[in-house]
Amino acid sequence: MQNSPAVEVVGLVKRYGAKTAVDGLDLQVARGTLTAVLGPNGAGKTTTIETCEGYRRPDAGTVRVLGLDPVADAGRLRPRIGVMLQSGGIYSSARAEEMLRHTAKLHAHPVDPALLVERLGLGSCGRTPYRRLSGGQQQRLSLAMAVVGRPELVFLDEPTAGLDPQARHATWELVRELRADGVTVVLTTHSMQEAEELADDVAIIDGGRVIAHGSPEELCRGGAEDTLRFSGRPGLDLDSLLKALPPGSAASETGPGNYRVEGEVNPQMLATVTSWCAQHSVMPERIAVERRTLEDVFLDLTGKELRA
Amino acid sequence: MTATGTFTPRPGAAPIGRMIAAQTAFETRILLRNGEQLLLTVVIPALLLVLFSSVPVVDTGTGSRVDFLAPGVLALAVMSTAFTGQAIATGFERRYGVLKRLGASPLPRWALMTAKTGAVLLTEALQVTLLTVIALALGWSPQGSPLTVAALLLLGTAAFSGLGLLMAGTLRAEATLAAANLVFLLLLIGGGVVVPLDRFPDGAAAVLGLLPISALSEGLRDVLQDGAGVPWQQLGILAVWAVLGLGAAARFFKWE
Numbered sequence: 431m432q433n434s435p436a437v438e439v440v441g442l443v444k445r446y447g448a449k450t451a452v453d454g455l456d457l458q459v460a461r462g463t464l465t466a467v468l469g470p471n472g473a474g475k476t477t478t479i480e481t482c483e484g485y486r487r488p489d490a491g492t493v494r495v496l497g498l499d500p501v502a503d504a505g506r507l508r509p510r511i512g513v514m515l516q517s518g519g520i521y522s523s524a525r526a527e528e529m530l531r532h533t534a535k536l537h538a539h540p541v542d543p544a545l546l547v548e549r550l551g552l553g554s555c556g557r558t559p560y561r562r563l564s565g566g567q568q569q570r571l572s573l574a575m576a577v578v579g580r581p582e583l584v585f586l587d588e589p590t591a592g593l594d595p596q597a598r599h600a601t602w603e604l605v606r607e608l609r610a611d612g613v614t615v616v617l618t619t620h621s622m623q624e625a626e627e628l629a630d631d632v633a634i635i636d637g638g639r640v641i642a643h644g645s646p647e648e649l650c651r652g653g654a655e656d657t658l659r660f661s662g663r664p665g666l667d668l669d670s671l672l673k674a675l676p677p678g679s680a681a682s683e684t685g686p687g688n689y690r691v692e693g694e695v696n697p698q699m700l701a702t703v704t705s706w707c708a709q710h711s712v713m714p715e716r717i718a719v720e721r722r723t724l725e726d727v728f729l730d731l732t733g734k735e736l737r738a
Numbered sequence: 739m740t741a742t743g744t745f746t747p748r749p750g751a752a753p754i755g756r757m758i759a760a761q762t763a764f765e766t767r768i769l770l771r772n773g774e775q776l777l778l779t780v781v782i783p784a785l786l787l788v789l790f791s792s793v794p795v796v797d798t799g800t801g802s803r804v805d806f807l808a809p810g811v812l813a814l815a816v817m818s819t820a821f822t823g824q825a826i827a828t829g830f831e832r833r834y835g836v837l838k839r840l841g842a843s844p845l846p847r848w849a850l851m852t853a854k855t856g857a858v859l860l861t862e863a864l865q866v867t868l869l870t871v872i873a874l875a876l877g878w879s880p881q882g883s884p885l886t887v888a889a890l891l892l893l894g895t896a897a898f899s900g901l902g903l904l905m906a907g908t909l910r911a912e913a914t915l916a917a918a919n920l921v922f923l924l925l926l927i928g929g930g931v932v933v934p935l936d937r938f939p940d941g942a943a944a945v946l947g948l949l950p951i952s953a954l955s956e957g958l959r960d961v962l963q964d965g966a967g968v969p970w971q972q973l974g975i976l977a978v979w980a981v982l983g984l985g986a987a988a989r990f991f992k993w994e
């Protein structure tokens with residue numbers, strides 16, 4: 431049991447009436463890792479997470495969380511996981527600190543609520559009823575409630591949606607500390623930056639399936655779409671450069687004296703470009719290598735058009 | 739980020755008794771904090787008791803007015819907390835995902851319902867104490883066995899809780915809010931609380947007598963005003979409502 435993955439989803443299907451929200455999804459999360467689940471709205475992220483949390487029964491496929499069935503073994507699983515819903519979940523007249531202290535009382539060995547209040551900057555609003563907290567404060571209280579019970583595994587559904595930069599960094603710090611202390615973290619996000627900053631593994635979901643899975647580096651390396659930019663004399667003849675580069679590379683002058691070379695950027699390619707410049711008596715200035723970001727990968731995979 | 743050990747996993751539910759006690763205390767605090775709720779559960783019954791005891795607004799029959807009114811107002815207090823208050827609060831908890839979020843906590847559902855019942859009973863104990871003190875000050879002289887009174891109050895609570903939870907678990911929160919208040923008002927007038935049932939036409943009185951509020955207020959009146967023994971008929975009516983209400987709530991309650 432201890433060696434089973436933290437989360438193991440195989441062939442998950444979930445339908446709501448005629449609509450298929452999740453369509454044969456596979457996902458594996460190793461213990462002690464931080465996995466970011468990325469995807470456009472309506473991709474099936476929340477349905478997948480809520481199935482892992484035991485809220486939904488799969489129409490097909492199997493879901494195991496810490497080796498347990500989230501529905502059948504709910505009583506044994508619930509004390510071991512922490513859950514942050516996408517929104518709500520808190521009594522509207524409960525005060526922030528009171529709510530956190532109460533949640534701590536439901537657990538055997540909770541984190542000191544005062545510590546979480548301080549870490550998440552909830553001290554100034556500790557006596558404010560939930561309904562009068564700002565959106566960011568509500569999010570942070572919800573996060574604190576998810577981790578106060580010292581769970582083995584936490585599910586955070588869009589933990590930084592609507593947070594200002596300070597609050598986002600406080601949340602990231604806390605999530606990194608969870609990970610460092612050995613807690614397995616599964617979070618959903620729209621933010622590529624968040625996934626790149628935090629995640630060991632990224633699963634990109636679209637149309638109810640995982641369409642890409644790997645570390646941020648692996649995903650960004652996946653396509654050969656890196657770019658090298660430099661500037662020099664305007665009007666250089668790029669044909670001879672293209673002949674020197676591996677097949678499939680491209681080069682263009684994007685503006686007078688500004689050049690872009692696309693292809694697999696490696697030391698060999700950089701050397702080819704600079705020696706070509708030397709042959710043509712060009713002093714290349716502002717040489718810059720642009721790696722594909724997770725956002726480029728995401729948009730390549732899921733398309734750029736807006737979803738209904 | 740280096741490990742600090744603050745969050746090193748050490749999961750586990752608190753002992754079940756401690757969870758239920760904590761949840762009961764928490765639910766009671768939340769319940770008593772709500773201003774509209776207090777109006778309904780404390781202010782209205784107390785005002786009705788004081789006003790109608792001192793001023794002959796309604797004809798309460800022979801005997802002192804407070805002896806007639808106190809049992810009715812106690813029944814009203816039970817209805818306001820177990821039915822109206824609980825339906826509205828639970829309806830909004832469902833709407834705001836509170837019940838959903840608690841579903842992922844170590845607290846089992848049955849323990850949550852136990853805690854909610856505990857909070858209702860604690861609130862009722864406060865109401866009964868306050869109303870008893872006011873009634874005694876107004877010259878109330880209660881008769882009968884306290885045990886029989888307790889049995890009526892408990893069965894009444896079960897009946898009203900079942901109906902309140904059924905409403906909260908099936909209707910939208912706004913619909914529950916409106917319906918629970920409307921039912922409260924209608925039953926206040928037609929349920930033998932302040933207006934004796936025999937003021938209504940015979941046919942109507944017979945039907946009204948089958949309502950849980952009438953069974954509770956008439957049963958309490960039989961014991962407290964007339965010193966009767968065990969009002970089996972009223973206890974029976976309340977028991978049927980309790981079984982039907984709690985059964986339907988258990989069957990149809992939607993948690994989100």
